[in-house]
Amino acid sequence: MRRVYLDHAATTPVHPEVIAAMLPHFHNSFGNPSSIHSFGRESRQAVDEARELVAKILGATAREIVFTSGGTEADNLAIQGVALAKKGQGRHIITSQIEHHAVLDACKYLETQGFAVTYLPVNAEGQVQIADVLAAIRPDTILITIMHANNETGALQPIREIGRLAKEHKITFHTDAVQAVGSIPVNVDDLGVDLLSLSAHKFYGPKGIGVLYIRNGTKLKPLYHGGGQERKLRPGTENHVGVIGLAKALELATTEMDTKQAKIKALRDKLMGGLLAIPEVKLNGHPEERLPGNVNVSIRYVEGESLILSLDMQGVAVSSGSACTSGSLDPSHVLLAMGLSHGEAHGSLRLTLGQDNTEEDVDYVLGILPPIVLRLRQMSPLYHKR
Amino acid sequence: MRRVYLDHAATTPVHPEVIAAMLPHFHNSFGNPSSIHSFGRESRQAVDEARELVAKILGATAREIVFTSGGTEADNLAIQGVALAKKGQGRHIITSQIEHHAVLDACKYLETQGFAVTYLPVNAEGQVQIADVLAAIRPDTILITIMHANNETGALQPIREIGRLAKEHKITFHTDAVQAVGSIPVNVDDLGVDLLSLSAHKFYGPKGIGVLYIRNGTKLKPLYHGGGQERKLRPGTENHVGVIGLAKALELATTEMDTKQAKIKALRDKLMGGLLAIPEVKLNGHPEERLPGNVNVSIRYVEGESLILSLDMQGVAVSSGSACTSGSLDPSHVLLAMGLSHGEAHGSLRLTLGQDNTEEDVDYVLGILPPIVLRLRQMSPLYHKR
Amino acid sequence: MNSYNEKVMDHFKNPRNVGSMDDADGIGEVGNISCGDIMRIYIKVDGEERIADIKFQTFGCGAAIATSSMVTEMAKGKTLDEALVMNNKDVASSLEGLPPVKMHCSNLAADALHAAIKNYREQKLGHKDISDAAEAHTH
Amino acid sequence: MNSYNEKVMDHFKNPRNVGSMDDADGIGEVGNISCGDIMRIYIKVDGEERIADIKFQTFGCGAAIATSSMVTEMAKGKTLDEALVMNNKDVASSLEGLPPVKMHCSNLAADALHAAIKNYREQKLGHKDISDAAEAHTH
Numbered sequence A, B: 001m002r003r004v005y006l007d008h009a010a011t012t013p014v015h016p017e018v019i020a021a022m023l024p025h026f027h028n029s030f031g032n033p034s035s036i037h038s039f040g041r042e043s044r045q046a047v048d049e050a051r052e053l054v055a056k057i058l059g060a061t062a063r064e065i066v067f068t069s070g071g072t073e074a075d076n077l078a079i080q081g082v083a084l085a086k087k088g089q090g091r092h093i094i095t096s097q098i099e100h101h102a103v104l105d106a107c108k109y110l111e112t113q114g115f116a117v118t119y120l121p122v123n124a125e126g127q128v129q130i131a132d133v134l135a136a137i138r139p140d141t142i143l144i145t146i147m148h149a150n151n152e153t154g155a156l157q158p159i160r161e162i163g164r165l166a167k168e169h170k171i172t173f174h175t176d177a178v179q180a181v182g183s184i185p186v187n188v189d190d191l192g193v194d195l196l197s198l199s200a201h202k203f204y205g206p207k208g209i210g211v212l213y214i215r216n217g218t219k220l221k222p223l224y225h226g227g228g229q230e231r232k233l234r235p236g237t238e239n240h241v242g243v244i245g246l247a248k249a250l251e252l253a254t255t256e257m258d259t260k261q262a263k264i265k266a267l268r269d270k271l272m273g274g275l276l277a278i279p280e281v282k283l284n285g286h287p288e289e290r291l292p293g294n295v296n297v298s299i300r301y302v303e304g305e306s307l308i309l310s311l312d313m314q315g316v317a318v319s320s321g322s323a324c325t326s327g328s329l330d331p332s333h334v335l336l337a338m339g340l341s342h343g344e345a346h347g348s349l350r351l352t353l354g355q356d357n358t359e360e361d362v363d364y365v366l367g368i369l370p371p372i373v374l375r376l377r378q379m380s381p382l383y384h385k386r
Numbered sequence C, D: 001m002n003s004y005n006e007k008v009m010d011h012f013k014n015p016r017n018v019g020s021m022d023d024a025d026g027i028g029e030v031g032n033i034s035c036g037d038i039m040r041i042y043i044k045v046d047g048e049e050r051i052a053d054i055k056f057q058t059f060g061c062g063a064a065i066a067t068s069s070m071v072t073e074m075a076k077g078k079t080l081d082e083a084l085v086m087n088n089k090d091v092a093s094s095l096e097g098l099p100p101v102k103m104h105c106s107n108l109a110a111d112a113l114h115a116a117i118k119n120y121r122e123q124k125l126g127h128k129d130i131s132d133a134a135e136a137h138t139h
């Protein structure tokens, strides 16, 4: 059976060149980067080089790059770390209703610790409005955290504008760029962010490794304590293999990014067109200002999981809502925030394309999906009631 | 030049069979374990199997195993997590002066948050005394955290006895078994622990992955928040490759452990004998109750780093103090707690053997070390003053 | 949540008794308040108060579809009283279990059946018209 | 801390002027309070108050040994007054830099030299005996 992977927003396969870059460091150059002997120095050098490379690509300096165990940790370190460091100055945080759970749940935790959080709404296209950010700013606002691109709809947020506002008001600004990095250009100065999270497994790197970019001078306290690694902000023996893989993956993803992403976007547009040609299918998120690989549609009268399972039975991997919230049954908080009805949110489908997808993949999906939709609709009491 | 790695307590090379077990999961079975399609289910199954295996080896059940990004995170999750969960019941914690920085620094952090910590002394052989534990217990003691084997001297601690005491007094008991797991048998029921930390890179697994064992019923709060992974105790996309590698490494390390460790111990004893034959060299830590691969000696009149560099110039990798505290200049807190003088602590050398070391390795080290010691002593003002 | 057993998958792939009924004697519809999914059951009752025919329509997840299919299989041929003692657990165990987070999905099945029986009885007593199917909400 | 440059490693591997002096004109010993390491410098002073010969003994890390070696090289042949204006930074930069965490190690070098000069001058003034070398403590 043909297998078509259209869930690159959930995770990506590790690129063969990334595997090749990591491989020698498992068994040959395996030293602890903190050891002073030659085995350790080799690892230290590899970590240093990787850090330089990541910094260069993001427009940062090496000491502003802190490696974490992934996006969730980077988000938590940013949000809880700033809260811990600045709680003397204020206890108000601004975020949005469409953030990833790593951000939302960190904020909800802080609410239990005496912080006040404003969850900004979004418009029907899934975008935060800059006027809402401005209106939410209070004298005691210490942090704004708004994602760069949404993980469900791919909708891009006005990070530059928020960056400018944050600077004017001297508020620390974090962006969760986990979905953006590797798909669109990301430069920390251009965006005007103080903190930025990314995660390697979203751009053909390994799982379990990410970065928190921390602009020099940003006040932040660590969440856990131990050896002096990562300037004490994230102690523990460095996962040097992961770091090497992350840097290599980032380098590959950002080399000829325009060409690669244009190809992905062309396929995506074809897929989007085909899906929207099915009756009563509606696009979620902004039609243009979205990640090049993302389509998100609501298919009326059909429930998401049945759709995924049916596609899966024919070899096609897609998702509904966010794959990160395994076991969650609630309809997507992102789509609800955009004003979708429960039924529309529950019948959403996210298809996210990647570098290896082909036109045949798109044709295959467009071929099998309509009969599946028809079958499920015929099973649905809502379809008959309409 | 011959290269001899004698720093297995700092980290180990990943075993070729572990690499082989991980390799297919980078690019082929790469799905996000939380995805419901077949790519996700494959990863989920691999993670589930790994969890079962780890649980079985430790004498635990699968749901008691929480994967973390390493030993430092496991220690912090255990200590801060219990403190957060039980602060209503009491705010006193008992630990020892010889813990790893991941434990010590987590405790020191809690002291700034209104907790009281007792740092138990050790005897001259580097072992915590059970009577001291008993004497330290207070009505408001919520946690005892004592390491299983020390990372510098390899000295084994009376975990079973402390486990019994903790149970009698209904106090949660955590052990940092990062150095013990893979070198000696570790069974959670046998030890009577509620929480136990381990880290894969200490037993021929990859870096950046560890486990916190959490006995059913133990109260613990997470340190960061996000998706529902690892029963919400440690959210974030699972590093399934790391998990698979950890389980495989643990399986290999615990298969025929007796035979493997007896071989290591025999080499260690030869090395230890040879080192102690050098004048004014003294063993640190208990002569018998120590990890099979560990030798730790103080070489009088000589400073540790110069010794390491000199050995490194001849291809031999060893350490002084703990490799985990890169950039730290203080003499080992462990050796000072054992009553060593500053000079003795500063001239300590830790040699830790592993599965691949040979008799030739030991002979080589015993051949080159005496002239190095002599040279450094002749450079030392202390040697001349004696 | 991502591993249904083979029996569940079989009922998801080839659901028994899907469809509607123009001349149903009773219709039950329930909505699941945990997730908002909806199930509707149509029954045809014979002279001995047995379920002679049964059909379902479901807007819901894989587990919801599989349990709908299973409950119709189990109910067919039973008397109404027999059908009323069947509960949600029975349906789940006939499917050889559901993943823990999916247990709540099985709540729909027996409840929709019971609602259909209730609807049939109310009509017989002349309380209600067939056209407004008994609607109920469950956990 | 784990990457010394080549120049530092050269001085560590082949330290210049190691040893003691039986007939020293001045001896300086300093201990580093950051780490407890110890450096001792012996000088022989000629009639023009020039450092005719110099030796060191060090109990310390790689950086301590390399800076000891470097400071003796730099001091040799200088007048005492010239030697007194040399500071720790000069030594570190002659070694083309030290890792940040090792900068404090270079504190020993110039200080030990200055202590030796002080010891020589105090003896000349008859204040002190050669046998108790001037001891100082630095950061």
Ligand SMILES: Cc1ncc(COP(=O)(O)O)c(C=O)c1O
Residues within 6 Å of the ligand: A009, A069, A070, A071, A072, A073, A075, A100, A102, A147, A149, A150, A151, A176, A177, A178, A179, A199, A200, A208, A210, A324, B235, B236, B237
């Ligand atoms: C926007 C966003 N933020 C954070 C995360 C969490 O990253 P990780 O899975 O590396 O913990 C994800 C994906 O999982 C994401 O899509």
Ligand SMILES: Cc1ncc(COP(=O)(O)O)c(C=O)c1O
Residues within 6 Å of the ligand: A235, A236, A237, B009, B069, B070, B071, B072, B073, B075, B100, B102, B147, B149, B150, B151, B176, B177, B178, B179, B199, B200, B208, B210, B324
């Ligand atoms: C006893 C002990 N605890 C904790 C750790 C920390 O583990 P990790 O390096 O995986 O963070 C180490 C080693 O680094 C250790 O030896």
Ligand code: FES
Residues within 6 Å of the ligand: A329, C032, C035, C036, C037, C060, C061, C062, C063, C064, C102, C104, C105, C108
């Ligand atoms: S999730 Fe709604 S019935 Fe299963």
Ligand code: FES
Residues within 6 Å of the ligand: B329, D032, D035, D036, D037, D060, D061, D062, D063, D064, D102, D104, D105, D108
């Ligand atoms: S560490 Fe003591 S002098 Fe360098």
